[in-house]
Amino acid sequence: METLSLDTNEKLNPKDFSSGMEVKWCPGCGDYSILKQVQTIFPDLGIEKEKFVFISGIGCSSRFTYYMDTYGIHSIHGRAAAIASGVKAANPDLDVWIVSGDGDAFSIGGNHFIHLMRKNFDVNYLVFNNQIYSLTKGQYSPTSERGKITKSSPYGSIEEPFNPSELALGAKASFVSRTLDREPKHMQTMLKRAHAHKGTSFVEVYQNCPVFNDGTFFPFSDKETKKEEALFLENGKPLIFGNNEDKGIRLDGLKPVVVDLNSNGFSASDLWIHDENDKTKANLISRFFDAEFNDTFPRPFGVIYAEERPVYEEDMQHQIEEIKTKKGKISLNKILSGDKTWNIL
Amino acid sequence: MNISNELPEKVTTIRQVDKVVVRFSGDSGDGMQLTGMQFTDTAALAGNDTTTFPDYPSEIRAPVGTVAGVSGFQVHFGSTEIYTAGDSFDVIVAMNAAALKVDMPRLKKGGIIIANLQGFDKKNLALAEYPDGVNPLEDSSLENYIVHKVDITKLTKECLAGSGLGMKEIDRSKNMFVLGLLLWMFDKTLDNTIQFIQDKFSKKPEIADANIKVLKAGFNYGESAEIFTTQFKIAPARLPSGTYRNITGNHAAAIGLVAASEKSGLPLFLGSYPITPATDILHDLSKYKGNGVKTFQAEDEIAAICSSIGASYTGSLAVTTTSGPGMSLKTEALGLAAMLELPLVVIDVQRGGPSTGLPTKTEQSDLLMAMHGRHGEAPLPVLAASSPSDCFETVYEACKIAVEHMTPVIVLSDGYIANGSEPWRFPKDEDLASIKVNFLKEANGENGKVLPYKRDENLVRPWIKAGTKNLEHRIGGLEKENDTGNVSYEAKNHEKMTKLRAEKVKRIQSFIPPAKIDNGNERAKLLVLGWGSTYGAIKTAVKESIDEGFDVAHIHLRYINPLPKNLGWLLFGFEKVLIPEMNSGQLLQLIRAEFLIPATGFSKVQGLPFTTAEIKERIIRMS
Ligand SMILES: Cc1ncc(C[n+]2csc(CCOP(=O)(O)OP(=O)(O)O)c2C)c(N)n1
Ligand code: SF4
Ligand SMILES: [Mg+2]
Numbered sequence A: 001m002e003t004l005s006l007d008t009n010e011k012l013n014p015k016d017f018s019s020g021m022e023v024k025w026c027p028g029c030g031d032y033s034i035l036k037q038v039q040t041i042f043p044d045l046g047i048e049k050e051k052f053v054f055i056s057g058i059g060c061s062s063r064f065t066y067y068m069d070t071y072g073i074h075s076i077h078g079r080a081a082a083i084a085s086g087v088k089a090a091n092p093d094l095d096v097w098i099v100s101g102d103g104d105a106f107s108i109g110g111n112h113f114i115h116l117m118r119k120n121f122d123v124n125y126l127v128f129n130n131q132i133y134s135l136t137k138g139q140y141s142p143t144s145e146r147g148k149i150t151k152s153s154p155y156g157s158i159e160e161p162f163n164p165s166e167l168a169l170g171a172k173a174s175f176v177s178r179t180l181d182r183e184p185k186h187m188q189t190m191l192k193r194a195h196a197h198k199g200t201s202f203v204e205v206y207q208n209c210p211v212f213n214d215g216t217f218f219p220f221s222d223k224e225t226k227k228e229e230a231l232f233l234e235n236g237k238p239l240i241f242g243n244n245e246d247k248g249i250r251l252d253g254l255k256p257v258v259v260d261l262n263s264n265g266f267s268a269s270d271l272w273i274h275d276e277n278d279k280t281k282a283n284l285i286s287r288f289f290d291a292e293f294n295d296t297f298p299r300p301f302g303v304i305y306a307e308e309r310p311v312y313e314e315d316m317q318h319q320i321e322e323i324k325t326k327k328g329k330i331s332l333n334k335i336l337s338g339d340k341t342w343n344i345l
Numbered sequence B: 001m002n003i004s005n006e007l008p009e010k011v012t013t014i015r016q017v018d019k020v021v022v023r024f025s026g027d028s029g030d031g032m033q034l035t036g037m038q039f040t041d042t043a044a045l046a047g048n049d050t051t052t053f054p055d056y057p058s059e060i061r062a063p064v065g066t067v068a069g070v071s072g073f074q075v076h077f078g079s080t081e082i083y084t085a086g087d088s089f090d091v092i093v094a095m096n097a098a099a100l101k102v103d104m105p106r107l108k109k110g111g112i113i114i115a116n117l118q119g120f121d122k123k124n125l126a127l128a129e130y131p132d133g134v135n136p137l138e139d140s141s142l143e144n145y146i147v148h149k150v151d152i153t154k155l156t157k158e159c160l161a162g163s164g165l166g167m168k169e170i171d172r173s174k175n176m177f178v179l180g181l182l183l184w185m186f187d188k189t190l191d192n193t194i195q196f197i198q199d200k201f202s203k204k205p206e207i208a209d210a211n212i213k214v215l216k217a218g219f220n221y222g223e224s225a226e227i228f229t230t231q232f233k234i235a236p237a238r239l240p241s242g243t244y245r246n247i248t249g250n251h252a253a254a255i256g257l258v259a260a261s262e263k264s265g266l267p268l269f270l271g272s273y274p275i276t277p278a279t280d281i282l283h284d285l286s287k288y289k290g291n292g293v294k295t296f297q298a299e300d301e302i303a304a305i306c307s308s309i310g311a312s313y314t315g316s317l318a319v320t321t322t323s324g325p326g327m328s329l330k331t332e333a334l335g336l337a338a339m340l341e342l343p344l345v346v347i348d349v350q351r352g353g354p355s356t357g358l359p360t361k362t363e364q365s366d367l368l369m370a371m372h373g374r375h376g377e378a379p380l381p382v383l384a385a386s387s388p389s390d391c392f393e394t395v396y397e398a399c400k401i402a403v404e405h406m407t408p409v410i411v412l413s414d415g416y417i418a419n420g421s422e423p424w425r426f427p428k429d430e431d432l433a434s435i436k437v438n439f440l441k442e443a444n445g446e447n448g449k450v451l452p453y454k455r456d457e458n459l460v461r462p463w464i465k466a467g468t469k470n471l472e473h474r475i476g477g478l479e480k481e482n483d484t485g486n487v488s489y490e491a492k493n494h495e496k497m498t499k500l501r502a503e504k505v506k507r508i509q510s511f512i513p514p515a516k517i518d519n520g521n522e523r524a525k526l527l528v529l530g531w532g533s534t535y536g537a538i539k540t541a542v543k544e545s546i547d548e549g550f551d552v553a554h555i556h557l558r559y560i561n562p563l564p565k566n567l568g569w570l571l572f573g574f575e576k577v578l579i580p581e582m583n584s585g586q587l588l589q590l591i592r593a594e595f596l597i598p599a600t601g602f603s604k605v606q607g608l609p610f611t612t613a614e615i616k617e618r619i620i621r622m623s
Helices: A031-045 A061-067 A080-090 A102-108 A110-119 A164-170 A184-196 A223-229 A279-289 A312-327 A332-337 B032-045 B097-106 B122-127 B152-159 B167-172 B174-185 B191-200 B205-224 B249-264 B279-286 B301-313 B324-340 B367-372 B390-405 B415-419 B491-511 B532-547 B567-572 B586-595 B612-622
Strands: A052-056 A071-074 A095-101 A124-129 A175-180 A201-206 A230-232 A247-252 A255-260 A299-306 A342-344 B013-016 B019-027 B049-055 B070-078 B089-094 B107-116 B146-150 B230-233 B242-248 B268-272 B294-297 B317-322 B344-350 B382-384 B408-414 B421-424 B474-476 B517-519 B526-531 B552-557 B559-561 B576-581 B600-603
Touching (some): A031 A124, A052 A061, A052 A080, A061 A071, A061 A095, A061 B474, A071 B301, A080 A095, A080 A312, A080 B268, A080 B301, A095 A102, A102 A164, A110 B301, A124 A184, A164 A175, A164 A299, A175 A184, A184 A201, A184 A299, A223 A230, A279 A299, B019 B032, B032 B174, B032 B191, B032 B242, B089 B174, B097 B107, B152 B167, B152 B205, B167 B174, B167 B205, B174 B230, B191 B205, B249 B268, B249 B279, B249 B317, B249 B344, B249 B390, B249 B408, B268 B279, B268 B301, B301 B317, B301 B324, B301 B344, B317 B324, B324 B367, B324 B408, B344 B390, B344 B415, B367 B382, B367 B559, B367 B586, B382 B390, B390 B408, B390 B415, B390 B491, B408 B415, B415 B532, B517 B532, B526 B586, B526 B612, B532 B552, B532 B576, B567 B586, B576 B586, B576 B612
Parallel strands (some): A052 A071, A052 A095, A071 B474, A095 A124, B013 B230, B107 B146, B268 B294, B268 B317, B317 B344, B344 B408, B576 B600
Antiparallel strands (some): A247 A255, B049 B070, B049 B421, B382 B559, B517 B552
C-alpha cells in the first residue's frame, strides 16, 4: 500500500542547487571545486531554497551566480558587496552570499570590502583568490606577489600585495578564514562555519587558475610539501605542523617562534593554543604571510578570527521598531500637511 | 498747544503695497537663514504668497566679515501670486559692511537699507574691503536710498542686560531683534515666532525667554523709534482656496517618496551619500523610521546606488539621491539597473559644475548626462521638477513610472528649488494616484519555468521579489535572451534587446499627460519653452509680456524623456521658439535634434536663477 508522505519539507540535494546552465570555466579551474563544495553543503544548512541569494561582481569567479539555482545577481565589477548590503538591509530574512575575485574584492571593490567588514551585515563573502586577473587574461592583481611576471608586468610587478586576512582584520571583520580549492573537506567546514557565524564572514579561497597562474598554491596542497607549508588551525588546539607533526609555534612574548618538538625539550603543552576569539593572536597569525615570517612559518588555513558583535540589519530593524513603538507611525495625511498649515477661503 | 517738555507723538503712515522683496544678509553666523524662514512663515500664515531663495557660501564658516562669507536669504511675498524670489530687493537687512556690498547692486532705487551699525565699524569695513576711510553709511553714496542705521548689537545687549546670559548667547540673539523689527515694518504679528521659539527651546526656557524679549524689543523699536515712520501692509493673496503649508523642494521630494511608498505598499529604501544640495533628502527621510523607512548612508555614491539596486531586487521602492559629481559616480550602476530592468528612482539635485564647481549654487547642467550619461545604449525616463512643491509631484510620478514600467527613472531638481520654498496647497492621501505593483507570485512559463524577461503589452517584465518560493532566478549585466533572461551573445539578439529596452521607455509616452500651454495661446508668434526650476521666472515674464501686448506663450516640460506625444505638434505651430536654460543649451540640443526646428537658446550659467527681467528682455527682443 502506498502512503502519502506528510513531509513536505523534503530534504534538498546538491543537484537541486544546480541551475542547469552550462558551466564555462576552463578545464581544471579551481572554481569547479568551490561550486561543488557549496552545492554539497547547501542542503545541510536547513535554509529554504528561495532564501538564498548570490551576489557576484565581474571576473571568472563571479560567473558562479549563474550556476546556482538560487536567487542571484551577476552585477558589475567590484560592487557585489554594496549590492548585497542593500539586499540584506532591505530583507534580513534572506541568506546572502557574495562571490568575488581578488581583483573584484580588493582592487576595484576595495572600498566596499572594508566597509562591509566594518558594518557587519550577516552575509558570507567568498573571495576566490587566484592572485591574478583571469577574466581579462592575466594581469597582476592586488594579491600578486612582488616580481610577478604577467602581461601587464613583463619585467615583474613592483607592487606590494595585500594580505587579505590582515586587511579584513584591519577593517574590523568579525569572521576571517582561509581555505583552498584542493581541500574539499576543509572548504566544506569553512563554508559551514561561515554560514553559522552571525555577521560578515570572510572566506578567502585559494583558487588555482591553471591558465594564467598555475600552481601558485600547490605547495599548500601537494602531498610532499603540504605538511611543511600549511598549518590547519583548530580552535583550542596547539599550532602544530611539519612532516611528522614535529614542529610547533609558540609565543615568545608577542613574537611567534617556530620550535622543534623533538629537540629543545618543547612539547605540545608549550605551544600557542589557537583561540579564534583573540584578536591580537589573530593579527599575528594573519601576518605569517609577511616576508619576515614567510620562509619559516607555514601558511595558516582555517578560522583565523571569529567574534560576535552586533549585525547591521538587526540594529537597523531594532531602531525602526523602537521608533515605531515610541513615536508611532505618522499618517500620510499628517506627513503631507506638516506641522503648520493655514486656510485660504 | 504744545507742552515743550513732552515728546511729540510719533506719526506712522501705513502704505498698502502688493509685493515686496526682502533680502536678509549677514555673516554665516548671523542667523539670517533662520530669520528669513521665520519671516516667510509668518507672511505665509498671514495669507501672502511667497517664494524664497536661500543663497549661502559653500564654506560653512568663511572668514567672518568678508564678502565671501555673506549668507543671504531672499523672500518675495505679496498679495498676488508670486512665482520667483524676485529680481531686485525692496529692503536689505545688512548685518555688516560685506553684506551691503554684496547686495547693493540689486537694491531698487529708493529702496530701504537697515544697517547694523556695529557691522560697519573700522574692522568690518576693512574686511569688506572698502577703501580706507570710506564708510557707505557716512558718505553720500546711499543718497538715493532710505537708510536706517540701527545699533542692533547694542540694543540687543541692553535688552538682555542682567539676563544672566553670556556675551556669546546675547550676541547670537540679535537676529531676533531684526526679525521683530521687520515684522513690525510689514505689520505682522509676533505670535507665530513666539510659538516657534518656545518649541525650539522648550528644554532651555531661559534662552527662549531671552529670544522672545529681544524679538519684542525689535518690534517695539520699530513702533517707537523716530526713524521708522512707515509701515507696509500687504493684503492676503487671492490664492485658490484650500489648506496650505510652506515647503522646500528637498522636503517635498522626501515626502513624495514616503507618499509613493505608502500608496504602493512598498517599503522605502534610500541608499545615499551626503552631497550639497541633495543631503537634506537623506536627512529628512532618516526621520521617518517610524514609518519603516530604511535609509542607508553608503560609503560612496557607487555603493549608494548599488545598495538601492539590491533593495529593489528584494521588492523595495528603492531610491538614491545625489548631485552632479555623485551622479557621475553612479553611471556604471545605472547601466546595470537599466540592463536588469529593476525599478529605481535616482534624484539629482543639480548644482554648478563641472567638478566641485559651485557647490551651493544652482544650475541645470546635468540634463544631457541624465539623458545620455551611460555606457552602451540605456535610455531612461527623465523628469524635471519646476518648483519647490512640484518636487513632490515629480518624485511621486517618478516612483509610479519606475514601479509600473520596471525601469530606473531620473528626477532632476536643482539647488534653487531644493532649498527655496513656497506655499503649497498639499494633496490628501486619497487625492494621490494609485501605484500598481504586481509581484510575480508563481511561475509564468510552462512546466513551472520562471521567465523573468517575459514582457507584457507595454514591454514591462515582471517584478520578482527575491525570497519568493519557486521563483528562483538569476539576473545580470550580461546581455540576455528575452523571456528566459539566459545569457546570450547572439548578435541579432543584442540588437533586439537594445531596441526592446528603448521601446519600453518610449511607450511610457502613452501614460504621461500631453504638454499644455501654461500661458498664452497656441497660435502665438513666440513660444518660451522651459524645463525645471526656470518655471517661475518664465511664467512671470510671459504673463507680464502678454499683459503688455506681446504675442507670446509658455510651455513647461516635466517629462523630458520620453517627451509628451503632442509636443512636436505644438511646437510646429509657433513661428519662433525660445529656450531659456541655466546651462549652455542642453534642452535646446534635444529639441533641435528631435524636431528639427530652429529653436533659439538663452543661457545663463552664473550659478544664479534667471531674473524675470532677463527673460522678458529676450521676449521683447524676439517679438
Ligand atoms: C568597470 C570595469 N573595469 C574593468 C573591467 C574588466 N575586468 C573584468 S574582470 C576583471 C578582473 C578580474 O579579476 P578577479 O576579480 O581576480 O577575478 P578572476 O577573473 O580572477 O576570477 C577586470 C579588470 C570590468 N568588467 N569593469
Ligand atoms: S581563466 Fe583561470 S580562473 Fe578563469 S576559468 Fe579559466 S582557469 Fe578558471
Ligand atoms: Mg583573480
